[in-house]
Amino acid sequence: MSMAYDVVAIGSGHNGLVAAAYLAAAGRKVLVLERNAWFGGGVVTRELTVQGFKHDQHSVGHIFIQANPLIRNDELGLISKYGLKYIYPEVPLISVFDDGTTLSLYRDRQRNYQELAKFSQRDAEAYLKFSEIAAHYLPMLIGTLYSAPVPMGAQFAMMDQSPEGREMFATMMKSSWEIITDWFEHEKTRLHFARMVGENLASPEELGSGISLFMFLGFMEKYGIGIPVGGSGALTAALIRCIEDHGGEVISEVDVSIIETKAGRASAVLTHDGRRFEAKDAVIGGIHPHLLRGYLHEAGVAPHVFERAERTTTSPCACITIHASLQEKLQFKAGNHVDKAAFIELLPVSIARFRRSFDDVRYGELPKDPLLALASPTNIDPSRAPMGKATMHAWAYVPFEVDGRPAAYWDEIKEAYADRLLERMSPYFHNLSSNLIIGRHVDTPLDMQRTSPSFQRGDLHGIAGHQHQFGAHRPTPDLGRNTVPGVDRLYLVGPFQHPGGGVFGAGRAAAMRVFDDLKMNFSQFNKA
Template identity: 50%
Template sequence: MSQYDIVVMGAGHNGLVAAAYMAKAGKKVLVLERKPHFGGGVSTRELIQPGYWHDEHSNVHIMIQGNPMLREDELGLLSKFGLEYIYPELPHASIWEDGTIVRSWKDLDRTCEEIASFSPRDAEAYRKFARASMAAIPMFMSGLYAPPFPMGAFVAMMDQSDEGRFLLDVMLRSALDVVNQYFESDLLRLHIVRMVTENLQMPDELGTGMGAFLMPGIIHTYGCSMPKGGSGQLSKALVRAIEHFGGEVRCNAEVRRVLVSSGKAVGLELADGESFMARDGVIGAIHPHVLRKFVAETPEPVLERAERVTQSTFSINLTHLTLKERLRLKVGNEANAMMTELMDFYTMRDMLLEYDKLRRGEVSERLIAGGDNTIFDPSRAPEGAGVFYGVNFAPYDLWPGGPASWDERKEEIADRALAQYRKFYANLTDDNITGRLIRSPIDHERDSPASFLKGDIHGCAPFFYQSVAHRPTPDLGSLRVPGVEGLYLVGPFMHPGGGVFGAGRATAIQMMDDMGIDYDKVCGRAVA
């Protein structure tokens, strides 16, 4: 039986972030990971052929760019542990089958000039909209990487000013509501809404409108990025930091349960019976739907509410390809963006009809995005070759047949998506494809059974009632588990949401506060 200060269940990037901060604070930390490799949803591996590096889940890092972990390099990831980001001038582009392109450059003026080519009115409306978004970024982003406000206090605070009431109004609306209020051109509306649905939210779901408002501000403030060498380089840098601060990360170590004694979390027990004890606390990447499995001592009302957490309306069927030669867009590779949406619908109505299919358990091959990661990072494949990452929105509960039918249908569904991609890429031909791997919603769930429940790679739905300190529930939103002292939570289902936020920072702040550790002193120290 080994003794540590803190033991962590799960080496996804959120768990690694929390572990790194606690190790920097001087705690003896151990991270235990079920899989043979660390990183969880932030992992880059040779999935098909040697020399071709594929992002298993996350591909583009957007929201983490506002995190002080990077902005102030609190863990030394950038200065000491080898993390390097690629920032293109073109973060986001929408490309239509007829060659129409709408671009969001990092430069706002350049973006507005292009919008003016099809809607002078929308160019001015977008400039005003984006400036309002950029002005809100400092206030809004400051709350994303720290323990969340209680929901009641948050709403009361927002209700104290015109600016706050405006933001609260946006948060309660849908992305569709937001763009319809501000813009007249369906091209611009499609460009914005299609991008924010990458958060696994429907265009018309209430309580999700903040994405449509914030994303332009983020793009024109921080841009969009990916780590050089792949998304998993973030996880590798975090592991280096943990080890530098004296911590350990162990793979092939599946946790069976959290050990609880006298109402306190005291360690983790592995599937093989080995135990690791924790003097100060346990951190768990434990989805609310499986909290009962890992922590049966949790009070029953807390478990019942956890099991009612709502998952996102849809997931993704993910296509990985290895390519002999780098992909070429039919419109020219100068249109490649860090986020590239590919569309053959030209009205909001037509797009909404495709999203409606997801609600009925159907897949629309028209809801695709993706491209060749070597366009921005040639190190991801042998010289001149390519690595394709393609997202097709898809329901977990596939009709007919249900989730289990994904195993027999995912290749056929991916074939339809491939035919759609070929409308946009000149050389996405059979003779250029040297390898293929399809990962369906049920594959995502199998890959991370304690986090990606029902294939939801963002943890749970991004609805307003599952936000701030109500994410995922009012009980668990404080990053702690009521009735089990010393148990803290991390994961995409926690505040602030799915995607790459580096959100384990908030859990570390909460732990340090509970332990009487001065977080500012810990983070203010340079990494030696």
């Protein structure tokens, strides 16, 4: 059986949906195929524990998409027409230390100054200068995030033309930890900012992570963290409504087996159950570089393209997550002010223990001091649970393969390890016990890979954010501009493409490439 469309998208991750939505809004007949029974990839809200409790299975807060013209200018009407609504907590992130003290990161710079001054007046003064640099960098960074990346050679050559550009280049090459220790002196200040940038699935000591520190801080102050009303999947739902409103289709439980090519051009997709969907104009593929060969093995692509793609590396920092439905809201010993934060970091007052936790994961060991963080979305959006009840989403970094064992070992230990993590968390709360938890759902790195092929080895960002997998070289120089050499009209989307993992809405860049190739006018969406 064969059916014809203008554009066929493989996978319903938010990046693919964004690209498909722009094309549907421009009048193309669009089909999105999803292998799971649910839509959204990493941007999904499900009743994972018991009925009536909505849990964000992967992404919780939407940070980087807030500056995307998709949201900032509401280019597709997701906010004005299709029901998407964000709440922006005044405290995007708070560090709760094991001695009962806290350090909040506000959207307001002066309040951050006051917070830091509790521990170090010198750090508070340094922060004012530091945040000014972050604000100065932010427009330049934003200018690179939502369209196809500039070739790396041209980017570095341009930066080398001015002292400011050279300073920014040096920042890009440094580790976040080096920058933090250069600027700040107090142990808690250093831990606070190191943990913030560590949310990027990488140790702050990793070379090349320096610019992330300024980017995170710049975004937190200017945009905050957007918490979608109803759950992270509200973004997915709005995109699907947009596609369907423009005549497109989004279908679940359809597993694509191969991309058919004709005369060097992607022309159709075939499914495991024997269906064929013709794509007259384009195929959009949320296809991890490790899996690309399997979809294109007869397409005549040069072998080195696949070989380089398969050599891309994932982050050693995979995640384990615990989703829980609760009888009542969590009660923090540090005080009720913690409830206002979107992300809550639980930290030992020990830089050595903090750093060794990342080292343990790098060596394939379960951390002796796991770094725990959580969100309790019902504190921000009570609609996600029955009245008076609450939800919790906790996470920690762990290796994909523990102590050299096969990844399947996680199936044996995940519940016991989740118990251990909850036990480590309990001293921070008055009421975190088995009596509080109505139901729970645990996802290990292996579970995440099973849930989405984009999360190979449990890497929620697809591949690591190393400098050689950055910008126009993400995931490889061959594939870094959303296309595959040797196959016209095939466009790649996903967290493993520029600008990286997280909720960026980066399918906009892929859509722009399609528009260019089809001689369509993307500026019709420009509402600035």
